[in-house]
Amino acid sequence: MPDAVATPAADPSEPPLARAVRAALRVVHDPETGQDVVASGMLQGLSARDGMVQFTLTVPRERARQMEPLRAAAERVAAAVPGVLSATCVLTAHRDAPTPGRGREGGQEAGQGVPPRPAAAPAGPARFSRPPPGQGQMLLPDVRAIVAIASGKGGVGKSTTAVNLAVALAADGKRVGLLDADIYGPSLPQMLGLRERPRAAAGRLEPVERWGLRAMSIGLLVEPETAMIWRGPMVMGALEQMLGQVDWGPLDVLVVDMPPGTGDAQLTMSQRVPLAGAVIVSTPQDVALIDARRGVRMFQKVNVPVLGLIENMSYYCCPQCGHRADLFGHGGARAEAERMGVEFLGELPLKLEIRQLADAGTPIVMARPESHEAESYRAIARRLSAKLTAAPAGPRIIVE
Numbered sequence: 261m262p263d264a265v266a267t268p269a270a271d272p273s274e275p276p277l278a279r280a281v282r283a284a285l286r287v288v289h290d291p292e293t294g295q296d297v298v299a300s301g302m303l304q305g306l307s308a309r310d311g312m313v314q315f316t317l318t319v320p321r322e323r324a325r326q327m328e329p330l331r332a333a334a335e336r337v338a339a340a341v342p343g344v345l346s347a348t349c350v351l352t353a354h355r356d357a358p359t360p361g362r363g364r365e366g367g368q369e370a371g372q373g374v375p376p377r378p379a380a381a382p383a384g385p386a387r388f389s390r391p392p393p394g395q396g397q398m399l400l401p402d403v404r405a406i407v408a409i410a411s412g413k414g415g416v417g418k419s420t421t422a423v424n425l426a427v428a429l430a431a432d433g434k435r436v437g438l439l440d441a442d443i444y445g446p447s448l449p450q451m452l453g454l455r456e457r458p459r460a461a462a463g464r465l466e467p468v469e470r471w472g473l474r475a476m477s478i479g480l481l482v483e484p485e486t487a488m489i490w491r492g493p494m495v496m497g498a499l500e501q502m503l504g505q506v507d508w509g510p511l512d513v514l515v516v517d518m519p520p521g522t523g524d525a526q527l528t529m530s531q532r533v534p535l536a537g538a539v540i541v542s543t544p545q546d547v548a549l550i551d552a553r554r555g556v557r558m559f560q561k562v563n564v565p566v567l568g569l570i571e572n573m574s575y576y577c578c579p580q581c582g583h584r585a586d587l588f589g590h591g592g593a594r595a596e597a598e599r600m601g602v603e604f605l606g607e608l609p610l611k612l613e614i615r616q617l618a619d620a621g622t623p624i625v626m627a628r629p630e631s632h633e634a635e636s637y638r639a640i641a642r643r644l645s646a647k648l649t650a651a652p653a654g655p656r657i658i659v660e
């Protein structure tokens with residue numbers, strides 16, 4: 261039995277609710293081995309706080325797809341324990357040692373319905389090295405680097421930046437995923453021009469393929485007009501499902517478009533997956549920079565490296581005459597990055613075409629690859645790649 265797993269008697273310090281859930285889960289048996297999920301060591305990362313219970317079941321990679329009924333049964337059993345308000349169970353595959361140079365072909369079992377990568381984005385030679393495994397159970401064991409695109413303030417261009425950087429990374433030959441972590445206001449369906457619903461197979465969702473990358477957003481799963489009234493734990497649950505129950509396949513990088521602020525989603529991401537780092541987007545205004553500073557500090561506090569700052573809407577570029585005006589001031593983010601000791605990754609102008617193409621679902625990097633702005637995004641993407649290759653982050657341990 262793995263060390264991480266304790267029987268109810270073995271850990272007297274475990275909170276009573278967690279202990280009760282652990283005991284209840286002994287009735288859930290793996291149909292193949294006949295062992296219960298506690299005794300077999302499948303149960304990992306059990307946390308119970310304020311009636312919210314979360315845990316993972318670790319299963320062999322090759323059986324992951326057949327295990328959905330077991331996951332659902334475990335979730336039901338946990339939810340029925342007195343005192344439990346909500347229960348979330350996520351399946352995770354055993355972490356095999358990554359095979360050097362393994363491509364999608366090697367990592368994905370044949371015949372499981374995963375669409376082939378578009379020819380435009382072949383697997384490139386440069387692969388990010390994955391952080392060494394930590395003690396905690398990591399979601400997304402086949403993703404080499406997870407990068408959060410964040411800001412302290414809303415509306416500064418995180419989603420626009422995330423989409424264009426993801427497309428630029430994919431065009432550079434990386435296997436790229438793009439996760440919309442904005443549960444309240446998902447924007448990726450519009451920015452990527454996605455209409456189709458993700459396909460579900462064996463209880464897992466297939467990401468949608470577009471512009472050479474694989475994408476997932478809550479906006480693809482619920483109707484756009486559905487009011488999204490989520491409480492904190494539901495946000496965490498939805499995010500964990502999009503991380504743990506989406507068949508991302510092996511990826512070099514998963515770009516995560518974060519919601520504004522420093523709330524539940526930020527904490528979930530920084531605690532539940534091994535984030536390689538965060539990129540902070542800011543406009544040059546003082547007020548946005550104060551929030552950017554808060555964002556930087558939030559990630560630093562949870563030991564997530566800040567890979568750098570991007571100044572968006574850095575200056576205004578007139579579509580008619582090309583005249584440049586510094587509407588919100590200029591260079592504030594560069595100066596702030598220096599002050600905080602984080603790298604300044606680059607700047608993007610406020611340009612009508614960036615918004616129009618984003619609204620049309622055709623990111624500027626894809627639609628106008630020859631433009632100055634596309635080159636700016638590509639340069640930032642190259643810099644990010646270099647940073648991820650050179651200095652993989654240490655493991656983020658799932659807390660609790």
Ligand SMILES: Nc1ncnc2c1ncn2[C@@H]1O[C@H](COP(=O)(O)OP(=O)(O)OP(=O)(O)O)[C@@H](O)[C@H]1O
Pocket residue numbers: 411413414415416417418419420421442445447518519520572573608609610611612613614615616618619
């Ligand atoms: N450099 C830019 N030039 C022109 N328009 C831009 C630029 N960056 C973003 N926009 C536009 O600004 C609006 C807000 O951008 P975006 O949705 O990317 O911000 P956000 O930080 O993700 O917002 P939220 O906090 O609501 O998630 C969008 O309409 C987008 O098209």
Ligand SMILES: [Mg+2]
Pocket residue numbers: 418419420442447517518519
């Ligand atoms: Mg956004």
